[in-house]
Structure formats: C-alpha cells, structure tokens
Amino acid sequence: MVTVITAFFRKMIPELSNPSVCMKDPQRVQKVLQSIAEAGANKLQVISDFDMTLTRFSYNGKRCPTCHNILDNSRAISSECKQKLADLLKTYYPIEIDTSLSVEEKLPLMVEWWTKAHDLLVEQKVRKDQLAEAVHESEARLRDGYEFFFNHLHKHDVPLLIFSAGIGDILEEVIRHFNVFLSNVKIFSNYMDFDESGTLRAFKGELIHVYNKREGALLNTGHFQELRTRPNVLLLGDSIGDLNMADGVQDMQNILKIGFLNDKVEERKQTYLDSYDIVLVKDETMDVPNAIVLYLT
Numbered sequence: 001m002v003t004v005i006t007a008f009f010r011k012m013i014p015e016l017s018n019p020s021v022c023m024k025d026p027q028r029v030q031k032v033l034q035s036i037a038e039a040g041a042n043k044l045q046v047i048s049d050f051d052m053t054l055t056r057f058s059y060n061g062k063r064c065p066t067c068h069n070i071l072d073n074s075r076a077i078s079s080e081c082k083q084k085l086a087d088l089l090k091t092y093y094p095i096e097i098d099t100s101l102s103v104e105e106k107l108p109l110m111v112e113w114w115t116k117a118h119d120l121l122v123e124q125k126v127r128k129d130q131l132a133e134a135v136h137e138s139e140a141r142l143r144d145g146y147e148f149f150f151n152h153l154h155k156h157d158v159p160l161l162i163f164s165a166g167i168g169d170i171l172e173e174v175i176r177h178f179n180v181f182l183s184n185v186k187i188f189s190n191y192m193d194f195d196e197s198g199t200l201r202a203f204k205g206e207l208i209h210v211y212n213k214r215e216g217a218l219l220n221t222g223h224f225q226e227l228r229t230r231p232n233v234l235l236l237g238d239s240i241g242d243l244n245m246a247d248g249v250q251d252m253q254n255i256l257k258i259g260f261l262n263d264k265v266e267e268r269k270q271t272y273l274d275s276y277d278i279v280l281v282k283d284e285t286m287d288v289p290n291a292i293v294l295y296l297t
C-alpha cells in the first residue's frame with residue numbers, strides 16, 4: 001500500500017507524511033478535512049476510545065496497562081485473583097483481535113470476558129479509596145503529546161467524549177492524575193457501584209464491551225441531542241468496535257476516523273485501512289491527531 005501524499009497535506013498537515021501514517025483514500029481524507037475546517041470549531045465534536053487510543057500501548061518495550069489492568073495489578077486484588085484475571089486476559093484478548101472471527105462470533109465471548117472479570121472484582125470487595133492509589137502506582141501513560149490534545153480542544157470549547165469499555169472510575173482517576181479532566185470532557189464507560197461503606201458491589205447500567213459501542217451510543221441519546229448543532233466528528237479508536245462510537249450522533253455531516261494499529265499489524269492492516277480513514281501503525285504519539293485538531297480549529 002503506497003500512500004500518495006498530496007500537495008495539500010505537505011503544506012497544511014506535514015505530519016500526515018510521518019512514516020506511521022497509512023491512508024487508503026487520501027483524497028477523501030483531504031475533502032473531509034477541508035469540509036470540517038471550513039465549518040469551524042463550533043461545528044465539531046471529538047469522540048475517542050480510551051485504552052490503547054489515548055493511552056500508550058507500550059513503553060520501553062513493555063506493554064502498558066488498560067483500565068482493567070491497572071486495578072488487576074494493584075494491591076486491591078489478591079494474588080490468587082490476579083492469576084485468574086491474567087488467565088482471562090490470556091484467553092480472551094487473542095479472541096478480541098482475531099481477524100479470522102466475525103464480530104458476531106466474538107460478541108458472546110466478549111460478554112463472557114467482561115462478566116467474569118467484573119464478577120471477580122466484585123468478589124474482591126474493592127474499595128473506592130483504593131482506586132487513586134492503584135492509578136498512582138501503575139505504569140499507565142497517556143500518549144506523548146496528550147497535553148496539547150486535551151488543552152487545545154478545551155481552549156476551543158470542542159466537546160470531547162471518551163467512550164470506553166474500560167472502568168470509568170479508573171479512567172477518571174487516570175485523566176485527573178495527568179491534569180486533563182477538563183470541563184469539555186464527558187465519559188461513557190462502565191462505572192462501579194459502591195455500597196454505603198465504599199465497597200464495590202456491582203457495576204452500574206448496561207455493560208459496555210469492545211463490540212457493543214453502538215448500543216452504548218444509542219442508550220445515550222441525550223448527550224448527542226445536546227450536541228446536535230455539531231455535525232462534524234473526529235473519531236479516534238484502536239479497535240474495530242470503536243468505529244461504532246459515533247452511531248448516536250445526530251444529523252452527522254462529516255466524520256474522519258483515525259485508527260491506531262498497535263498489535264498484529266500485518267494480519268490487521270488491510271481491515272484497518274478499509275475501515276479507518278487514517279491508520280497510525282505502531283505510533284505511540286498524539287502527533288497526527290494533534291496536527292489534525294490544530295488544522296480543524
């Protein structure tokens with residue numbers, strides 16, 4: 001796949017010629033970018049996945065944790081339970097990213113993974129006051145350049161929806177830890193339900209896993225109704241399931257989808273090129289999203 005970089009990109013968004021960038025249809029990307037930029041920042045909304053999209057996939061050759069991993073690896077969890085959670089990850093993560101299985105085939109297995117993991121966390125009687133410590137002691141890292149991404153969107157009053165199948169309470173703690181839980185940020189995720197003593201007793205509401213973000217979006221029509229005057233969408237994800245995060249957007253006019261391809265690159269590259277407008281291969285930075293956000297606002 002050879003990506004033809006047009007004169008427009010070279011001049012306006014030189015980061016799109018970075019070696020990590022792949023595009024199937026650069027002309028479409030240019031057209032959509034120009035339409036969104038022309039309409040201006042007050043017509044734009046950003047929807048982003050969290051784990052492995054806003055957070056790094058690896059650092060110094062070591063995998064970085066997801067929201068679930070942050071808690072799983074913390075002192076709040078017994079070593080016996082840690083082993084069980086690690087076994088679940090070993091069983092189900094390869095299924096999540098397996099290109100030989102259809103989304104329909106993966107669906108029940110993803111529900112099984114999330115349900116088993118959440119049941120184990122409830123059994124551990126995790127306390128609310130253990131979450132901040134778990135995050136502070138973890139190796140969680142947002143992608144390089146995250147400060148510009150969050151602060152620039154905030155400065156231009158562009159709403160940022162973080163739509164995550166992770167754990168909302170942990171996610172909030174991570175962005176608070178990095179000082180980017182700003183007023184334009186809204187989160188859809190799995191939130192913990194604590195009893196009056198602050199002990200985890202269940203998860204609230206409908207479960208969000210990697211492949212049911214469409215249903216999650218449609219349950220939150222109120223949010224998208226509020227943003228109906230913003231018909232242009234910038235979407236960021238790392239999973240094929242993330243492509244459905246914008247399914248609740250009302251009166252959508254333009255959407256530009258940026259996908260981080262972190263793992264199993266050769267097997268998945270064609271699928272990502274067919275689904276995302278811009279694919280970032282093994283890119284641990286926000287350089288390209290930042291350049292795009294700057295161009296659009």
Ligand code: TMP
Binds near residue numbers: 089164166
């Ligand atoms: P995301 O929607 O923010 O990317 O979060 C989903 C990720 O969480 C997904 O890639 C798998 C991961 N995950 C774990 O790491 N451990 C778990 O126990 C579960 C249920 C999910």
Ligand code: MG
Binds near residue numbers: 050052053238239
């Ligand atoms: Mg993700």
